Amino acid sequence: xxxxxxxxxxxxxxxxxxxxxxxxxxxxxxxxxxxxxxxxxxxxxxxxxxxxxxxxxxxxxxxxxxxxxxxxxxxxxxxxxxxxxxxxxxxxxxxxxxxxxxxxxxxxxxxxxxxxxxxxxxxxxxxxxxxxxxxxxxxxxxxxxxxxxxxxxxxxxxxxxxxxxxxxxxxxxx
Amino acid sequence: xxxxxxxxxxxxxxxxxxxxxxxxxxxxxxxxxxxxxxxxxxxxxxxxxxxxxxxxxxxxxxxxxxxxxxxxxxxxxxxxxxxxxxxxxxxxxxxxxxxxxxxxxxxxxxxxxxxxxxxxxxxxxxxxxxxxxxxxxxxxxxxxxxxxxxxxxxxxxxxxxxxxxxxxxxxxxx
Numbered sequence: 025x026x027x028x029x030x031x032x033x034x035x036x037x038x039x040x041x042x043x044x045x046x047x048x049x050x051x052x053x054x055x056x057x058x059x060x061x062x063x064x065x066x067x068x069x070x071x072x073x074x075x076x077x078x079x080x081x082x083x084x085x086x087x088x089x090x091x092x093x094x095x096x097x098x099x100x101x102x103x104x105x106x107x108x109x110x111x112x113x114x115x116x117x118x119x120x121x122x123x124x125x126x127x128x129x130x131x132x133x134x135x136x137x138x139x140x141x142x143x144x145x146x147x148x149x150x151x152x153x154x155x156x157x158x159x160x161x162x163x164x165x166x167x168x169x170x171x172x173x174x175x176x177x178x179x180x181x182x183x184x185x186x187x188x189x190x191x192x193x194x195x196x197x198x
Numbered sequence: 199x200x201x202x203x204x205x206x207x208x209x210x211x212x213x214x215x216x217x218x219x220x221x222x223x224x225x226x227x228x229x230x231x232x233x234x235x236x237x238x239x240x241x242x243x244x245x246x247x248x249x250x251x252x253x254x255x256x257x258x259x260x261x262x263x264x265x266x267x268x269x270x271x272x273x274x275x276x277x278x279x280x281x282x283x284x285x286x287x288x289x290x291x292x293x294x295x296x297x298x299x300x301x302x303x304x305x306x307x308x309x310x311x312x313x314x315x316x317x318x319x320x321x322x323x324x325x326x327x328x329x330x331x332x333x334x335x336x337x338x339x340x341x342x343x344x345x346x347x348x349x350x351x352x353x354x355x356x357x358x359x360x361x362x363x364x365x366x367x368x369x370x371x372x
Contacts, residue, residue, distance in 0.1 A: 035351065036342035037211045048348065144334070158353050158368055162345035168210035171336035174222070177209065179332050179362030188353030190366050194332055
């Protein structure tokens with residue numbers, strides 16, 4: 025099983041403002057940044073509670089009927105929108121990964137700051153596609169956090185968009 | 199007068215490790231990332247004390263006889279290597295900028311975390327060339343800090359190198 029990250033960040037590396045707001049990602053919203061194609065190849069989605077709550081505010085649920093695993097140590101139950109398949113899990117990244125693999129899933133999309141950090145630190149992320157927005161916001165939810173050791177990546181490709189968004193794809197090496 | 203930033207950062211946005219070490223920038227060192235051409239167009243360099251101390255450890259002094267303004271609130275004097283033209287200044291970014299402009303300088307290179315942040319927050323940076331290294335180091339000296347408000351940039355160009363370094367040039371819009 026392969027776990028991938030596909031995320032937009034400010035130039036200073038934030039995936040959301042402190043209050044979860046994603047407004048700064050909007051200028052590139054009408055461009056095809058490859059997200060739909062990426063999502064089409066994904067079996068399941070893993071995210072933290074805060075990301076889940078942010079996605080619930082979107083006009084539409086992006087994940088269709090795919091299993092969406094919401095990691096939380098505090099919630100006792102969750103409810104996604106009609107037609108969604110949301111499950112609550114309160115386990116460390118390695119356990120979550122193992123359970124999804126046992127289900128025969130092949131490609132998982134990992135989203136949200138702490139969730140990405142947990143999977144990355146545990147060596148469970150295969151690749152990251154990072155779309156960088158040309159704005160410095162100063163504070164927010166960081167994509168990366170402290171890591172147990174340097175994580176080296178291989179650059180796969182980079183492309184830029186008329187909005188000024190720059191998207192780089194990396195494969196985790198070690 | 200124009201102030202520019204030209205800097206290498208880890209994928210998680212650090213310009214140096216906590217101890218000032220730049221080892222993670224080394225894999226791309228043999229590539230021509232345009233630094234020499236950039237420096238050839240620069241009249242003067244502005245940096246903080248920590249960056250100055252790191253540059254002093256380099257095998258050679260990169261700035262020739264150009265004025266190098268070292269910003270420090272604690273040092274009482276500084277001495278650069280033979281042939282260098284280092285001056286100590288203990289002034290806010292806007293004052294430093296005004297003084298350099300008064301000298302008839304046209305293009306200043308601003309380097310170092312706090313110094314870049316001070317100039318950027320004061321609206322004094324014209325453009326940034328950021329070369330992103332494909333490694334996550336977790337902790338270090340951040341390129342960006344808290345800003346008084348969002349700083350919007352225009353993407354000028356991006357190129358990538360065989361080392362996996364990805365270099366993007368941005369112009370500050372507002």
